[in-house]
Structure formats: C-alpha cells, structure tokens
Amino acid sequence: xxxxxxxxxxxxxxxxxxxxxxxxxxxxxxxxxxxxxxxxxxxxxxxxxxxxxxxxxxxxxxxxxxxxxxxxxxxxxxxxxxxxxxxxxxxxxxxxxxxxxxxxxxxxxx
Amino acid sequence: xxxxxxxxxxxxxxxxxxxxxxxxxxxxxxxxxxxxxxxxxxxxxxxxxxxxxxxxxxxxxxxxxxxxxxxxxxxxxxxxxxxxxxxxxxxxxxxxxxxxxxxxxxxxxxxxxxxxxxxxxx
Numbered sequence: 001x002x003x004x005x006x007x008x009x010x011x012x013x014x015x016x017x018x019x020x021x022x023x024x025x026x027x028x029x030x031x032x033x034x035x036x037x038x039x040x041x042x043x044x045x046x047x048x049x050x051x052x053x054x055x056x057x058x059x060x061x062x063x064x065x066x067x068x069x070x071x072x073x074x075x076x077x078x079x080x081x082x083x084x085x086x087x088x089x090x091x092x093x094x095x096x097x098x099x100x101x102x103x104x105x106x107x108x109x110x
Numbered sequence: 111x112x113x114x115x116x117x118x119x120x121x122x123x124x125x126x127x128x129x130x131x132x133x134x135x136x137x138x139x140x141x142x143x144x145x146x147x148x149x150x151x152x153x154x155x156x157x158x159x160x161x162x163x164x165x166x167x168x169x170x171x172x173x174x175x176x177x178x179x180x181x182x183x184x185x186x187x188x189x190x191x192x193x194x195x196x197x198x199x200x201x202x203x204x205x206x207x208x209x210x211x212x213x214x215x216x217x218x219x220x221x222x223x224x225x226x227x228x229x230x231x232x
Contacts, residue, residue: 048219
C-alpha cells in the first residue's frame with residue numbers, strides 16, 4: 001500500500017510565502033509520477049491548480065507554482081491571501097492506471 | 111463549457127448496491143479518461159477508479175471486486191456500480207475528467223463535479 005505524505009497543517013501570514021510538500025514514506029517523487037495539486041474549500045469540488053509537476057491550470061494565478069524539491073513534489077504559494085485558506089491535496093500517478101492522493105494539508109492564513 | 115453532474119447517491123444498507131451516474135456536457139466521456147474520487151466525511155480525497163478512452167478500467171484496492179466503472183457514449187454518462195457496500199464506503203463521490211493536451215495524457219484531473227453523497231448504514 002503506497003502512502004503519499006503531506007503536512008497535516010501549515011500556517012502562513014498574509015503576504016508571506018509557504019511551500020507545501022508531497023512525498024513518499026520511502027522513496028523519491030519525480031516528474032515521472034506527474035504530481036498535481038488541488039485546492040478545496042469545505043463543501044466544494046476540488047479546484048485544479050498545478051499538473052505535470054509545474055504547469056498551472058487555466059486561470060490559476062502565477063503566485064501558485066509547482067516544483068520538485070529534493071525528493072518531494074512541492075507547491076509554493078507566494079504572497080498568500082486570505083482566500084488561499086483551504087485544504088490542499090497532491091496526487092501522484094503510480095502507473096498502471098493507479099493514482100494515490102496525499103492526506104491533504106490544511107492551510108491557515110493568519 | 112465542460113460540466114459534470116453526479117447523481118444516484120443516497121442512504122443504503124450495508125451489503126446493498128447503488129449505481130452512481132455522472133452526466134457530462136461540453137466534451138465526450140469516451141474521448142477522455144474519466145475517474146471517480148471519493149471523500150469520506152471530514153477526510154481527504156481518495157481515488158477510486160478510472161476508465162481510459164480505450165476502455166481499460168482500474169480500481170483502488172479498497173473497492174476492487176465490488177465496484178465497476180463504465181460509460182455510455184450515446185448518453186455521455188459515466189457510471190459507478192457499487193456492490194457489497196460497507197460503512198467505510200460512506201463518502202461524497204466526485205467524477206473527474208482526465209487532463210489531456212491534444213491526445214497526450216498528463217495523468218491529472220482537470221474538471222470535477224460537485225459530487226453525490228453515499229451513506230451506508232450498518
């Protein structure tokens with residue numbers, strides 16, 4: 001059973017920068033896993049932010065960026081705003097038609 | 111405009127069956143890979159199943175052998191047949207379209223429906 005790890009929670013000040021990560025308990029995340037990132041507020045459908053590691057989805061502001069940092073995928077929010085307060089999920093494509101989501105990060109902006 | 115609207119959720123007893131539907135507009139379900147993703151109350155997202163444009167289907171271990179994904183191209187609807195339901199299947203079920211650039215898959219989900227709630231009582 002593959003486990004994808006994310007920080008359970010994170011806090012950032014308005015205007016600040018925060019980097020959320022997405023990794024494996026053992027092993028490294030690479031671009032071959034096509035990491036993608038989603039933002040979700042309670043009761044709403046997820047919103048797609050980043051795909052294929054670092055490509056922004058249509059309409060996503062450029063203060064959201066994706067990368068590989070060390071052995072993890074990363075989502076960086078630059079100039080955090082109040083309405084960035086949400087849950088953030090990564091998902092990795094394991095190949096052979098299987099995806100695995102991370103447990104999600106609850107981001108607080110205060 | 112791409113839209114996905116799920117239906118078919120409800121309250122069902124443990125061991126029962128339910129079929130979810132996802133009505134798509136603005137594109138053809140048979141030309142994209144389509145997935146179901148669920149979210150238990152207060153929990154995170156969990157990938158459930160995918161059907162590729164070529165017809166190949168895959169499932170998470172937690173539902174393999176109990177759930178079946180399918181599509182009706184003439185109606186442009188994606189389905190999820192759920193059998194032998196358990197309390198742990200209680201969740202909001204979202205359908206999601208797979209992201210493509212031309213014909214190249216990027217193995218992510220670009221459009222999501224709002225979901226339909228399935229509650230399994232024990």
